[in-house]
Amino acid sequence: MDRRRFLKHSVAVAATASLGSITAHPAQAASRNRPTLPMPELLDVTQSGRLELKAQTGKTVFAGGSSSPTLGYNQGYLGPFVRARQGQEVAVRLQNDLDEPLATHWHGLLVPGKVDGGPHQAIDPGKVWEPILPIDQPASTAWFHAHTFPHTARQVYAGLAGVFQIDDGLDADRGVPHEHGVDDLTLVIQDRRLDDAGRLDYRLSMFDRMHGFQGDRLFVNGAEQPRSPVPNSIVRLRLLNGSNARIFHLRFDDGRPMHVIASDAGFWPKPVATDELRLSPGERFEVLVDFRDGREVALITGPDQNRGGPGMMGMMSNIRSFASGLVEGDQRVLSFHPDGRKGRVDRLPDATGDSPASRPTAFDRRRHFRLDMMLGGMPMMRGMMGDGSGPSMGINGRPFDPHRINEDIALDTIEHWTIESDMLMHPFHIHGVHFQVLTDETGQSPRLENRGAKDTLLVDGRAEIAVRFTQPAGKDTPFMYHCHILEHEDAGMMGHFTVS
Numbered sequence: 281m282d283r284r285r286f287l288k289h290s291v292a293v294a295a296t297a298s299l300g301s302i303t304a305h306p307a308q309a310a311s312r313n314r315p316t317l318p319m320p321e322l323l324d325v326t327q328s329g330r331l332e333l334k335a336q337t338g339k340t341v342f343a344g345g346s347s348s349p350t351l352g353y354n355q356g357y358l359g360p361f362v363r364a365r366q367g368q369e370v371a372v373r374l375q376n377d378l379d380e381p382l383a384t385h386w387h388g389l390l391v392p393g394k395v396d397g398g399p400h401q402a403i404d405p406g407k408v409w410e411p412i413l414p415i416d417q418p419a420s421t422a423w424f425h426a427h428t429f430p431h432t433a434r435q436v437y438a439g440l441a442g443v444f445q446i447d448d449g450l451d452a453d454r455g456v457p458h459e460h461g462v463d464d465l466t467l468v469i470q471d472r473r474l475d476d477a478g479r480l481d482y483r484l485s486m487f488d489r490m491h492g493f494q495g496d497r498l499f500v501n502g503a504e505q506p507r508s509p510v511p512n513s514i515v516r517l518r519l520l521n522g523s524n525a526r527i528f529h530l531r532f533d534d535g536r537p538m539h540v541i542a543s544d545a546g547f548w549p550k551p552v553a554t555d556e557l558r559l560s561p562g563e564r565f566e567v568l569v570d571f572r573d574g575r576e577v578a579l580i581t582g583p584d585q586n587r588g589g590p591g592m593m594g595m596m597s598n599i600r601s602f603a604s605g606l607v608e609g610d611q612r613v614l615s616f617h618p619d620g621r622k623g624r625v626d627r628l629p630d631a632t633g634d635s636p637a638s639r640p641t642a643f644d645r646r647r648h649f650r651l652d653m654m655l656g657g658m659p660m661m662r663g664m665m666g667d668g669s670g671p672s673m674g675i676n677g678r679p680f681d682p683h684r685i686n687e688d689i690a691l692d693t694i695e696h697w698t699i700e701s702d703m704l705m706h707p708f709h710i711h712g713v714h715f716q717v718l719t720d721e722t723g724q725s726p727r728l729e730n731r732g733a734k735d736t737l738l739v740d741g742r743a744e745i746a747v748r749f750t751q752p753a754g755k756d757t758p759f760m761y762h763c764h765i766l767e768h769e770d771a772g773m774m775g776h777f778t779v780s
């Protein structure tokens with residue numbers, strides 16, 4: 281089938297998918313009946329400067345089950361892969377054809393608060409939103425997704441997420457592959473659960489509310505554990521963790537390295553090899569992989585290790601993973617089979633970006649953020665009371681309050697932020713900024729994943745970051761900071777700030 285024709289064929293694609301997960305290894309044997317990786321055509325707006333999006337309902341069949349009601353942008357499930365050019369303006373026209381309000385946020389775009397698409401900018405059913413996005417930032421892979429408080433988790437899970445690539449026209453000079461769908465593959469990785477009829481399942485247990493939803497099945501661009509043809513050359517993978525809560529620990533089943541060339545906010549100075557990459561919800565990485573040996577290989581993930589913690593939480597956590605049958609071993613994400621095509625790039629580039637900005641040493645101000653899963657007492661108990669309210673979470677002791685701005689920040693300043701997590705690791709995201717990680721994991725100098733400029737950081741204990749505020753945001757359309765475990769965000773682990 282035409283692999284560029286995205287989910288129009290999701291029925292056929294999904295029907296051929298075989299079930300469940302495997303415990304890693306022989307890519308070959310298990311992969312023959314896999315669906316082909318769907319790769320939507322790029323929605324390239326570099327010439328037109330116009331982006332038309334329609335949020336709509338759909339029906340999608342996953343893995344041969346009964347059809348599920350889903351949501352998407354311009355299609356029944358998920359959204360397009362948009363490509364824009366650095367330096368241009370993109371005039372968006374987003375029509376909400378859903379029967380509920382919808383806010384859509386450009387995650388990773390450095391744009392002013394008035395077009396950022398946070399929860400303050402929810403559009404009513406039938407209405408249109410027309411923000412103009414000035415694209416003025418380094419080349420990178422960003423994305424967009426629903427951000428409607430407190431329904432973000434459900435809306436994203438149902439499919440409201442797409443990709444937004446920023447291109448600077450220099451990939452050929454850099455020597456990195458850049459032919460979309462050929463040697464430049466964008467992979468939206470998500471976990472899902474299907475019920476007995478094979479329908480998309482988003483029933484939250486009290487454990488899911490606490491830890492965030494985790495599925496036991498893995499989908500890439502909407503297809504379960506697909507298989508992708510690749511040329512026998514160096515291939516670029518743009519990885520996005522679009523899951524609600526699950527953290528991936530990606531590696532190849534034959535141990536071959538991934539050469540990281542970019543993270544959230546843009547290119548690294550040069551490729552850095554690693555055999556494992558941790559990818560938390562909202563984060564992006566771009567890696568180069570060498571397929572010149574012609575061997576089929578699978579990208580796999582280890583189990584999410586964001587569970588446990590001391591005492592009661594640890595115990596609850598373990599009961600949960602037992603109760604929900606979460607996958608404990610390795611799980612296949614997708615596999616690649618080199619098909620003999622000769623690719624364009626057959627050596628790793630020496631340099632891919634500028635050297636990183638030097639670490640700021642003076643700060644205009646310091647702030648402290650404590651992420652808190654247990655506002656108002658043991659939330660597990662509240663869940664068990666069955667009052668339907670779920671846990672209340674917050675930052676610095678307060679749940680998100682749409683009517684109360686948390687911080688007023690001065691434009692064109694650099695601040696030092698310390699973020700502390702509680703018993704779980706939390707992917708902390710800030711709108712309207714890129715930041716540099718100074719320390720992570722309680723005082724350690726940044727691990728490999730956190731060396732580049734970022735907008736989302738998995739906080740494990742305590743982290744310190746240098747944040748530069750270059751975009752204005754007024755009090756009617758402030759920027760957000762929040763945990764990117766979407767159930768935590770909806771439970772109140774979010775704040776908002778102005779920049780002026």
Ligand code: C2O
Pocket residue numbers: 385387425427562709711760762764
């Ligand atoms: Cu990707 Cu405020 O979110």
Ligand code: CU
Pocket residue numbers: 385386387388709710711712
């Ligand atoms: Cu964002």
Ligand code: CU
Pocket residue numbers: 705706707763764765768769773
């Ligand atoms: Cu969280």
